[in-house]
Every structure is written in structure tokens, then in C-alpha cells.
Amino acid sequence: MDLLFNFSIFLKRTLNWRLVRGVAELQILTKATYFMLVFVPILAGTWPAVKLYVNSHNKAVVEATEILEISAIEFNDSRKLLEKYVNTNLAENKILTKTIEELNSESESFLKDIRNFTSDFLPKTIEKSSLPWTWAAAFFASLFAVIAHLIYQLASPEILRNFTFEEFVKDKKEDYSNHPSEESLKRAQGYLSTKEGEKESEIERHRAIRSYEKLISELKENENRVNAIPPIDIATNLSLTQLVAIQNFITQDPVSHNDSLKILELVKNAYDIKSEKVGGRDIEKQKNMTIIEKGARAEYLHWAGRNLFWAFITTAIYAISIVIIFEIIYLQSSNVMQMAGWASLSDLFKVPVKL
Incomplete structure (x- = not known):
């Protein structure tokens, strides 16, 4: 049962609309497809x-x-x-x-x-x-690609059709930066409560752990130096986002470190120093921007996992089209090699003395 469950999770994370979008954007399945779909029937007639x-x-x-x-x-x-x-x-x-x-x-x-x-x-x-077989195969490869593209246009979420993952996150951040609103924050927080949002929070937690471990390591190395610098200077080298993440990590999770309270106090002091330099208003906006970014990631992944049945069907049809195309390429390459009198592809790198 565990194996079946893990396999279903793997399918959901890979065979989703993000994968379909990547295949649909391939140039070989866009420009050449429509040409062959028109040309081959004319040739057949x-x-x-x-x-x-x-x-x-x-x-x-x-x-x-x-x-x-x-x-x-x-x-x-x-x-x-x-x-x-x-x-x-x-x-x-x-x-x-x-x-x-x-x-x-x-x-x-x-x-x-x-x-x-x-x-x-x-x-x-x-x-x-x-x-000829090649022409007929090219027609059906184009036909399968067009059918898959039609399903993609009809069944995929609009967000996936219009944006890549990075483009969507960037668009949400720019929109909030130009037009900050409580509605945008509530929307982001709503998506953070979904499964995809919980996954993003887990990723954020692992980042906080790495930042915490890096800070501990740097503080230990500093103690062994002859010309040691104040620990607060090391902590202020971290970004405000990292300082907030470390605070949340130490506060919410039990840390097996003897100086956890001391580290927490150091991080808070570093945060106050950096906050004074940046300004309270900018600090608040930066916190909100972090929420917007994580919410946008969760929103995109949430919609990428919708209608997975049609995403799987579309991926399968695209795969059939690509397999046929590779069969055509293999056959034509073999014919070219045969006409050239080559025993194998290694003959390509054997340049004749006289061309």
C-alpha cells in the first residue's frame, strides 16, 4: 500500500499540467505539426x-x-x-x-x-x-499532437496556459509591489493553507534549518579565531527573511542545541538592527512580499495538480506523437546511411580525403 501511495504521489508531482505545458511549447510539435497535417492529405489526394x-x-x-x-x-x-x-x-x-x-x-x-x-x-x-510510410506516419504524428494540444487548451487551468511557474510568481510579486492590498494577502494566505502551501512551508522550514546550522557553524569558527569579531556582526550578515525564518524555527520547534535561547536572542537583536536601517514600513512590506511569493508558488502548484486525469491523457497522446517522430527520424537516418554506404554512425567522423 505504501508503495502504491508513493507512486501516486510521484505521478501527481510529475505528470501534471506543468509537464504538459513544457511539452506543448516544443517547437517541433507546433510549427511542423500544422504544416504536415495540411500537406500530407493534399499529397495523399x-x-x-x-x-x-x-x-x-x-x-x-x-x-x-x-x-x-x-x-x-x-x-x-x-x-x-x-x-x-x-x-x-x-x-x-x-x-x-x-x-x-x-x-x-x-x-x-x-x-x-x-x-x-x-x-x-x-x-x-x-x-x-x-x-510512403514516412508521409503517413508524419500525418498521424501531427494528428496526435494536434489532439493533445486541443485537450491541453480546453482542460488545462488558465494560469498554466498563460504563465510558467517563474513568470506567475514574478507577476504576483510585481502586482503586489505596485498595488498592495489586503485582498492579495488573504488570497496568498488562503493558498498557503492548501496541501501545496503546506509543502512550501516545509521547504521554507528546511531553508531555515540550513540558515540556522550555517549561523551556528560560523559562530563556532569565529570563536576559534585570534581576531574574533562580535557575534552580532555575523548575525547581521543574514537577510531579514533568514532572520525571521530562524526565529520561527527556534520558537516553534525544539532544537537540540545548548545555546538555542542565546542564538534566539542574538537573531532578534540582529533583526532589530537591520529593521532600523531599512525602516518599519519597508520591513512590513518585505514580510508581506514573502507571503505573496510563497502564496503564489502554492497557488500555481495547486492548479497544476487539478484535472490530473486529462493531464495524464494529454501527456500520453503527446508521447505517442513524439515516439512516431523519432521513428521517422531513425528510419530516414538509416536510409541516408545506407545510401552513403556507411556501416555505422562512426563513419560520419571519418572525413574522406577527396570530397
Whole structure:
């Protein structure tokens, strides 16, 4: 049961709308998708005409080849008759001997050109009447991507569609900085009471523990120095947010440290000193800004975990589309390697002496 519960927590934290948003923003699934979705059906509709055109080209090549071969045979027969005539009347036709030798050379070159022409152009025949697999696969990859994107646009929370996590937190902080209000604070505090808010509070607690342990370590190192500085100077190097977090940590949680009360007094004094420098109004605003930031994080994560069924379905459809795309890439790469005569991809780094 514990394993199943942990697995469900893992799915909720990973297979949510934040993941879907990241996949939906991939350029390979946006620009190329709509092009292939339009282009392939057009190609499928005109494929019989394309096949007919290519094969008619091949038919013309075959007919031209046959005519050239017949002409070559007739030319060769005529050359042989002329050569036979010259051999029987060699004394009277010495002038033609050189001409016949030239004709022999040209005849062989002509026949060679015909064979090359035939081998170069005949393979262009399209034997299969069906659309090539790559084009059909590209169409369905695009279709799956469009379906997934449609579900994403309809089912995902508006916050997730319009903002990334960092953008949303920044937007909330800027909005409160320009227009501070009690309503914004209450909204943030409301989301801090959710499961996502409790998680943020737990993360904040761990940060406070790290800050507390760092302060303890620095105070101990300072005691062993020859030119030790006043402990208050070390404490004032911390930010106001860190000082508040350490105070809350020491006050709310039992700390297994002999000097916890002494550390608490030191942190409070450091906080008072920094507060006087900054000003009471700014201190209050900074405290509120911390609440706004944590509340914004909790709000975004809260909505990212809504409608997880559709988030899972959308992710699965996107995954199918991506798998098909990688299949196409693999197939085309294999064809290119085969045409290039490469045994493996390592041949890519074997630069030939002559290009």
C-alpha cells in the first residue's frame, strides 16, 4: 500500500499540467505539426497523379532507351559491313581505315552512354500504389499532437496556459509591489493553507534549518579565531527573511542545541538592527512580499495538480506523437546511411580525403 501511495504521489508531482505545458511549447510539435497535417492529405489526394507522372517519365525513358539501343545496333551493323568491305578491298580503301577505327571508338562510347543513361533513370519508377510510410506516419504524428494540444487548451487551468511557474510568481510579486492590498494577502494566505502551501512551508522550514546550522557553524569558527569579531556582526550578515525564518524555527520547534535561547536572542537583536536601517514600513512590506511569493508558488502548484486525469491523457497522446517522430527520424537516418554506404554512425567522423 505504501508503495502504491508513493507512486501516486510521484505521478501527481510529475505528470501534471506543468509537464504538459513544457511539452506543448516544443517547437517541433507546433510549427511542423500544422504544416504536415495540411500537406500530407493534399499529397495523399494527388498521389495517383504524382505516381502517374513519375511513371510516365520512366516510360518515356524506356522508350528513348529502346530507340537508342536499336539505333546503336543498326549503327554497329553498318560499321561491321563497312569494316568487312574495307578488309576485302584493303588496297583500294586505305583512306577509310583510319575513319573505321574512329567509328569503332565512338561506337563503344555511344553504347556505354546508353547503358549509363538507362541505369541512372530507370529506378525512378514508383511501383507501390500506396503512400510512403514516412508521409503517413508524419500525418498521424501531427494528428496526435494536434489532439493533445486541443485537450491541453480546453482542460488545462488558465494560469498554466498563460504563465510558467517563474513568470506567475514574478507577476504576483510585481502586482503586489505596485498595488498592495489586503485582498492579495488573504488570497496568498488562503493558498498557503492548501496541501501545496503546506509543502512550501516545509521547504521554507528546511531553508531555515540550513540558515540556522550555517549561523551556528560560523559562530563556532569565529570563536576559534585570534581576531574574533562580535557575534552580532555575523548575525547581521543574514537577510531579514533568514532572520525571521530562524526565529520561527527556534520558537516553534525544539532544537537540540545548548545555546538555542542565546542564538534566539542574538537573531532578534540582529533583526532589530537591520529593521532600523531599512525602516518599519519597508520591513512590513518585505514580510508581506514573502507571503505573496510563497502564496503564489502554492497557488500555481495547486492548479497544476487539478484535472490530473486529462493531464495524464494529454501527456500520453503527446508521447505517442513524439515516439512516431523519432521513428521517422531513425528510419530516414538509416536510409541516408545506407545510401552513403556507411556501416555505422562512426563513419560520419571519418572525413574522406577527396570530397
